[in-house]
Amino acid sequence: MSDENSTNSEFVASLTAIANLPQLNCSETIAQQFHQITETVYQQLLVLSEQSIFAPSEQIALFRKHFLNLLYQLDFDPLYGGLLVECSQQNIELNYEKPILVNSLIAELLLLSDRLLYTGELTQTAKLVNQHLHHQLQINQEKLLKFQVYSAKEYCDNAFQRAQLEELLDSQESLLLSALIVDHHSALETVFNDEMIIIFYNRSLLEAASLINMPIKQAQILEHAIQLKLKSVTFNKQTLTRKIDEVILTNCLLLQSLSSGIFYFDHPTDRSHEHSSWQGNVDKLFDALMSLLDDNQLSAKESVAIMLAACYYLQTNFSRTNLKKLLQHLNQINFAELVQPLNQELENKPILQQLGVLASVVSAINQSVHIDAEENHLAHSLADYLDDRWSIEILQKQAVQLDHQLVQLKSQFNPYRLVFCV
Numbered sequence: 269m270s271d272e273n274s275t276n277s278e279f280v281a282s283l284t285a286i287a288n289l290p291q292l293n294c295s296e297t298i299a300q301q302f303h304q305i306t307e308t309v310y311q312q313l314l315v316l317s318e319q320s321i322f323a324p325s326e327q328i329a330l331f332r333k334h335f336l337n338l339l340y341q342l343d344f345d346p347l348y349g350g351l352l353v354e355c356s357q358q359n360i361e362l363n364y365e366k367p368i369l370v371n372s373l374i375a376e377l378l379l380l381s382d383r384l385l386y387t388g389e390l391t392q393t394a395k396l397v398n399q400h401l402h403h404q405l406q407i408n409q410e411k412l413l414k415f416q417v418y419s420a421k422e423y424c425d426n427a428f429q430r431a432q433l434e435e436l437l438d439s440q441e442s443l444l445l446s447a448l449i450v451d452h453h454s455a456l457e458t459v460f461n462d463e464m465i466i467i468f469y470n471r472s473l474l475e476a477a478s479l480i481n482m483p484i485k486q487a488q489i490l491e492h493a494i495q496l497k498l499k500s501v502t503f504n505k506q507t508l509t510r511k512i513d514e515v516i517l518t519n520c521l522l523l524q525s526l527s528s529g530i531f532y533f534d535h536p537t538d539r540s541h542e543h544s545s546w547q548g549n550v551d552k553l554f555d556a557l558m559s560l561l562d563d564n565q566l567s568a569k570e571s572v573a574i575m576l577a578a579c580y581y582l583q584t585n586f587s588r589t590n591l592k593k594l595l596q597h598l599n600q601i602n603f604a605e606l607v608q609p610l611n612q613e614l615e616n617k618p619i620l621q622q623l624g625v626l627a628s629v630v631s632a633i634n635q636s637v638h639i640d641a642e643e644n645h646l647a648h649s650l651a652d653y654l655d656d657r658w659s660i661e662i663l664q665k666q667a668v669q670l671d672h673q674l675v676q677l678k679s680q681f682n683p684y685r686l687v688f689c690v
Contacts (some may be wrong), residue, residue, distance in 0.1 A: 275312060276330060282308045282665045283338045286374070290342075290353040295369050295514040297516075297523065302373045309381070310683045317384050323430055325399055332385045339378070339389060343468045345426045346448075347498055348403075349396030352466075354427075355418055363508075364466075365418035368404065369518045371397050372525035379532055384681035398529035398546075401522060405549040411556035412519045415509040423505045426467040428498065430460050436497045440482075444490050447476035467498065503681060506538065516570045519557060520577040526550050527580040529688070532678055547584060554581045557592070561597050569619065570605045571597060576622045579629050579686055586665075586688050589640070598646055605654070624655030629686065632660035638690050657684040665689045 285305050285309055292298050316328055343352045350366035351374060375397040382390035404413060421427055437445065451470045459465075471479070477487035512518050525580040530546055557574045566574070578594055607619060627650035634638050634647050639662065659682060663673055670689065677687055 276334075278308065279312055279331060280334055282306075282312075283334055286377070286639055287338055287341050290351070290367065290370050293518060295512070297374065298369060299517060301513075303618055303621065306377055306683075309377070313381060313384055313681060313683075327386065332387055335378075335381060335385055335390060336387060340472075342374075343394055343397070343466075345400070345424075346396070346467060346469050347495060348400055348425045349393075349398070350400035351397065352424065352468075363418045363420055364424050365416055366400060367519055368401065368413055368416060368512065369514070371401060372430050372518070372521040374530050375401070376525045379528060380681065380683045382482060383532075383679065394529070395533060398526060398533070402546050402549050405522075405526075405553060406545075411552070411559070412515060413522065414512055414515050416512050417503065417507045417509055419507045421466065422464055423507060424466055425505075426498075428465055428467065428501065430463050430465060431492060432501060433460060433465065436501070440486075441490050441494050441497075443480055444482060444487055445477060445494055447471070447479045448491075450474070480489065516557075516560070516566070517573060519553065520573045523550065523553050523557060523577040524580040525552070527577075527584050530584040550581065550655055554578065554585075554590075558593065561593075568601050571601060572606070572619065572622050572626070576625055579625060583687055583689075586690050588690070590637070591633070595630070595646060598630070603649055620653060621655070623650065623653035625686075626650060627653040628655060628658035628660050632662060636662045636690075638662055638664055655684075659685040661685065661687040662687050663687065 273350070282305050285311075286302065289298050289302055289305075292301070313331070316331060319327075344350070345352055345366070345532075351366050351371050352366055352378075353370065355363050355365045355367075375394045378390040378397075379394040382388075382394070404417075433442065433445070442460070447466075448469050448471065449465075449467055452460045473487055473491055474480075474484060477484050482490075526546070527550060530550060557577065559570060561574055574593055575598055582591065603623060607623070630646045630650055631654060661677060663670055667673070674687070677685070
């Protein structure tokens with residue numbers, strides 16, 4: 269029992285640490301600490317995933333509860349997607365933004381974790397975050413995202429005047445929305461007293477319906493109606509921009525997160541246009557990052573970050589030409605020089621983890637009967653960095669069993685796997 273309590277406490281501590289990361293100012297520090305924390309989370313989830321299907325379900329129910337607590341502790345926009353955080357620009361007034369780097373990191377965490385936890389809420393939130401990130405790419409005028417948008421409270425996408433809500437919603441819709449966004453029962457009567465309200469969910473739809481004694485089917489219908497009405501409101505938004513401090517790192521994490529989203533989210537035939545649009549955005553981001561590699565103006569550290577993100581991208585749009593180009597660039601990296609100067613563990617570990625993924629990809633390609641890899645010294649050069657946790661699946665696009673194989677792989681929890689359809 270004490271071991272279970274210790275595991276539970278460590279899990280809660282890890283999720284709490286994730287919730288606190290957006291308060292940090294340095295993007296590189298956020299990314300480093302996030303990956304360290306998620307290592308702990310993923311290891312605990314992997315242990316849970318290896319249990320027999322006949323094992324008691326109390327632990328998975330507890331982990332699910334902790335993840336949902338994280339979900340509703342943070343301020344996710346339930347209308348347009350994205351984690352909204354407070355930021356103080358110009359030190360004049362409080363502003364809000366949806367930081368690209370933080371949203372990219374947390375979307376992938378939620379998406380992968382829900383392969384095991386099956387909450388639905390985690391996947392839906394991750395999908396909304398991805399929609400927001402795709403929208404940022406869609407409206408971007410440059411090849412890479414270089415600027416971050418922020419605004420005052422009243423110009424947030426999910427901010428409304430009280431008068432707007434009173435005009436839009438009927439009494440039952442207002443009651444349900446109150447139950448969704450209020451953070452404790454005593455405030456249910458007064459939630460709309462403020463002149464300006466930002467819509468954040470503080471509980472699940474099931475919990476909100478229970479709170480106000482509303483049948484869940486009715487709540488589902490009303491929530492859909494509420495969202496349609498709120499999204500119909502248009503107003504002139506006044507936004508400002510600031511330069512992203514780690515452009516390459518941020519865009520690499522963005523490519524990685526969006527690629528995971530495209531790979532895991534189902535896109536039925538009747539939504540193929542959306543899938544095509546999402547893939548087109550990601551294709552352009554990939555091309556922009558590869559152009560930076562071709563210019564040979566990057567540090568080895570930046571090049572490795574791009575190559576790692578490119579491996580995630582190849583899950584969505586595999587190309588032997590792009591793979592060959594990646595291997596050529598990887599051949600130019602002096603791995604010993606890259607790792608040796610990094611003495612601090614916090615600095616060194618992310619690089620070693622990235623090289624572990626790349627080493628696993630190169631090893632799998634060299635052993636694959638489906639890819640004719642040119643002779644190169646990469647496998648030997650990367651041998652010391654191989655990470656046996658990683659599983660690289662190489663499937664044939666023309667295989668009869670491809671769809672079945674993909675459904676199986678996508679349904680399993682494994683944060684250390686990449687799947688290429690060649």
